[in-house]
Amino acid sequence: NQDLVIAIDGPSASGKGTVAQLVAERLGFAYLDSGALYRLTALAALQQGVAWTDEVAVAQVATELDVAFVGERILLASADVALAIRAEEIGSGASQVAALPMVRAALLQRQREFLTAQGLVADGRDMGSVVFPSAKLKVFLSASAQVRAERRYKQLIGRGEEADLALITADLQSRDDRDRQRAVAPLAQSADAFLLETSNMNVETAVAQILDWWQLKR
Numbered sequence: 001n002q003d004l005v006i007a008i009d010g011p012s013a014s015g016k017g018t019v020a021q022l023v024a025e026r027l028g029f030a031y032l033d034s035g036a037l038y039r040l041t042a043l044a045a046l047q048q049g050v051a052w053t054d055e056v057a058v059a060q061v062a063t064e065l066d067v068a069f070v071g072e073r074i075l076l077a078s079a080d081v082a083l084a085i086r087a088e089e090i091g092s093g094a095s096q097v098a099a100l101p102m103v104r105a106a107l108l109q110r111q112r113e114f115l116t117a118q119g120l121v122a123d124g125r126d127m128g129s130v131v132f133p134s135a136k137l138k139v140f141l142s143a144s145a146q147v148r149a150e151r152r153y154k155q156l157i158g159r160g161e162e163a164d165l166a167l168i169t170a171d172l173q174s175r176d177d178r179d180r181q182r183a184v185a186p187l188a189q190s191a192d193a194f195l196l197e198t199s200n201m202n203v204e205t206a207v208a209q210i211l212d213w214w215q216l217k218r
């Protein structure tokens with residue numbers, strides 16, 4: 001029963017994560033960062049010397065992922081990798097392994113297990129289309145490529161990392177192209193999703209809009 005599921009999909013750096021987490025907090029719902037599972041799969045494969053293109057082997061890695069989400073910490077085989085999986089290289093690896101059907105299949109049930117009786121806000125690319133097709137509320141969060149690149153740039157600078165706006169723009173572009181063009185579960189707005197265009201919207205306004213839609217739905 002997906003009556004207590006809010007599915008939030010959208011391209012990279014659209015602000016999904018921040019918005020989804022706040023909505024979950026306000027409603028007292030659990031939160032699923034599905035992108036983290038693809039990032040964890042890419043990181044675990046790298047650690048095990050498995051090539052991101054080896055579908056069978058990467059799917060095996062995904063099936064065996066030993067992961068725990070504990071507050072802000074993300075434990076992979078007991079080591080906190082919350083920061084490590086945010087590296088741009090791992091984001092790129094995540095979008096490569098995410099294009100492999102066997103990997104997506106291996107992670108499907110694991111994602112559904114995040115649904116609890118209290119409700120769930122799930123963010124990703126195929127939350128409303130594949131993982132929670134009967135979600136009560138589906139939102140497609142978008143923002144212009146330029147705004148998204150600037151957001152990612154500020155995020156990296158804020159973490160004290162080096163960042164190059166032109167490189168980030170190119171990287172987001174290639175990741176989005178891959179996410180939109182892949183054969184399985186491509187990134188796309190489903191017909192029953194509400195579009196939230198956030199280029200000129202702050203986080204608080206986006207959260208308030210989703211909470212309004214949720215009130216209307218229930």
Ligand code: C5P
Nearest residue numbers: 034035036038094095098124125126179
């Ligand atoms: O959302 P995030 O940028 O952390 O996701 C990393 C990558 O994982 C995305 O670029 C996308 O290729 C993949 N992904 C996916 N399906 C999801 C979530 C993420 O294919 N539901």
